[in-house]
Amino acid sequence: MTRKLKKTGLIISLSFLILFLLSATWLLAGGDLLIKNATILTVTGSVIPNGDVLVINGVIKQIGQNITAPAGTRIIEANGRYLMPGIIDTHTHIALSGTNEGTDAVTPEVTMAEVVNADDTSIFTALSGGVTMVHTMHGSANVIGGTNVVLKLKWGKPSEELIVKEAYPTLKFALGENVKQSNRTLLPGRPQRYPATRMGANALIRTELMRAKDYIATWDRYEQLKKSKNPPANLLPPRKDLRLEALADLLRGKLIARCHAYVAPEMIEFLNLSKEFGFKIGAFEHAWEAYKITNELKAAGVGISVFIDSWAYKMEAAEGIAYNAAYCTKKGILVSINSDSGERIRRLFNEAGKAVKYGLTQDEALKLITINAAKQLGVDRLVGSIEVGKQADLALFSRHPLSAYTRCEMTIIEGDVYFDREALIKERAGASAQKGGLS
């Protein structure tokens, strides 16, 4: 009896071990692929007509012509179609089970990484438009929102596997109409939340950062006393405050600000705040009036994450010109095009295509949704271009991705195919045949 139990126990634990090892190899290694005869838009290098890309363990191993793959490797025949790096969206709110902790004007303690929803169908929608990575953010309901998260759109995988740990940790700030709640009808009996003006928003940020400075000083004093030769007998640590911890991290350079801003003065003042307190700004979000202050943005080295031409939906977007992205790019500002939408996300390549009309070359326009975005998220050594050694996040298009007539055919993340239009259509035909048989 006991021997039998022991044996069963052994079998169970062995099978767990095998399962663990199997899943571990899954975690470690991405897919193997050979993509043949593609027009390769490398983004950082020149266009390779009729090129092959070999992917081993999810990483680009070789780019060139007439590459042979190890036996058993899946081969994808591109037939001259266009292969580009997976598209990166620097500003979305998809795949989250919560967007705005808007009950308070200051909530840096909330963390989007804790509310990732890997079942959101927006992930599939995004994949169908060649998007492989998103910076999914806290909303703009309050002045200081929460920390954002960068995800790879591994549809079907659990939330933890989507999170890109190598990306910059970023903290959402927001200015203007949304935070002053100017487009909201006040419910009777409910007071207007502070701040209700741009003055208030700026003052609030300054006050909170001064508090955070004091908080750092209080802790520093405590640590010094603790380390001293004769620490006071009654030395107690200061009270932990998660809200101030997050802001202290911003001041310590461990978090980078991403600031939702529309009009020129609010951007200039946020740049001043960053100088005053010595924190880093990753990018301005939306930044519709960036073209008015290219000198200041250039001098500060701050990029922008913008729409190409979705505008005039509120007063602060009424001077948002479609030339913004192209003009700022030409002035040497790092620009990315974002969707901020679970719908527009599937046509980011169309949005980039419009930048050509407004003055960019095709090469420059492609960068807006690939390498520039990767740089803004701090992942440009991993993704954002087709280069040997980078992760094989790729998108295959029927025609040049900047053409209005193009269509995404396949989306690949780390060598694994997550969207395959041809397979999908076959599946559909099968499903309808089955349905026909039943009815």
Add this chain to the structure above:
Amino acid sequence: MKLTRMTPASLKNKTQLVFMAALLCLGLGSLYSLPLSAAVQTEDKAEVIAIVGAKIVPVTGQIIDSGSILIKDGRIVDLGANVSIPAGARVIEARGLTAYPGMIDSYSWLGLEEISGVRATVDNRETGRVNPQVKAIEALRYDSMHIPIARANGIVAAVVAPSGGLISGQSTLIKLDGWTNREMVIKESLAMIIELPAIRRSRGGFSGFRGQQPQVTTEKTLDELRQIFKKARMYEKRREAARKNSLLPLPEFDEASHFLLPVVKGELPVIFSVHADKDILQTIKFVQEEKIKAIFYGVEQGFKVAQEIKEAGIPCIIGSLYSLPPVWEDGYDALFLNPVILNQAGVKIAFSSSSASTAKDLPYQAAKAAAFGLKPEEALKAVTIYPAEIFGVDKLLGSLEPGKTASLVLADGDLLELGTKIQKVFIDGKEVSLENRYTELLKKFEQREVNK
């Protein structure tokens, strides 16, 4: 100045009065004769514009690799590979450019909505459910900042539609040029807009479906419409009877019935905003029973009943493709395939921006369907000749043909392509400015660099 101060009392004698009257008559006479003499003059002296060396895509005819277009009195008088250019013509060299007919946006809010989030600038949605009396043309902000932007993308005409409620009001068809709303009119009252319930969406998301979720079924809504139409017919009967028999009292004036008369008589078409397959079928039945002229708008699930729509002979204005399929199970590409399937079934389709601020994206709406299988030439027709036919203005617009208005575009590439730059736009033979809010603000802030 002098005339305004003159009153009959100030006139010294009768002779002066007679003299003034004669002067007035002369003045009036010459005023009346002015249009006539102008017309006579233009016979020989009107400017002839000759666009030469362009690739010409007439849409209704064969593409001409290199040819000329002659414009006179706002009309195309000739076009082809071997057109002789009359002496004195203003020649526009168009080598390397392609001439297309200007595009028609089949459903927009141009001039009714400036900044969607600022209520003071929004005029497209009247309160209440039944508003056949409201007319888009009467609220049209003719100097809307969105109009020159749309024009700079090659759009020359647009349907402007009121929305909201059940009967939203009367849409108008305008050309995108004119100093007043009335100067822009092509068809003052184009069609009545009736909005049937939307498809109830299961998903929303951060920027998902923003419209109202339907509270009632289409079946019930059509019943309500039947009652409204019946009331209008009864109203007309009683008015008719009272006109014939002076002993009968006139029925009390009924606004809704009065303004619905052209609809129930089958004179004014209705644009039905209709979405789900089953609702489309019910609406076809309704249209046939009520004997009204109908155009469908939205038709997101039209692909499921394409054959029925074709048989009913009802043209379809495709709603914005910048939207997610309302039913997830229809497939991620359902909205993109929808116009393809409708077109293949023989339904006459036209694309729309369904917007004011993105009206300029009309060509890309058409190209999106082309990316999913619509023939590029059909995509082009669905923003030019098809809408012209649907709205009964194909004698004026929609293709490059002698006799039609010279509302055309010179582009440096494919009209529907994202990177293409529109070089010139003519509306009714007049070259219009391509300056707009984008270019003006860009120029203004470029000065910052120049002045430094």
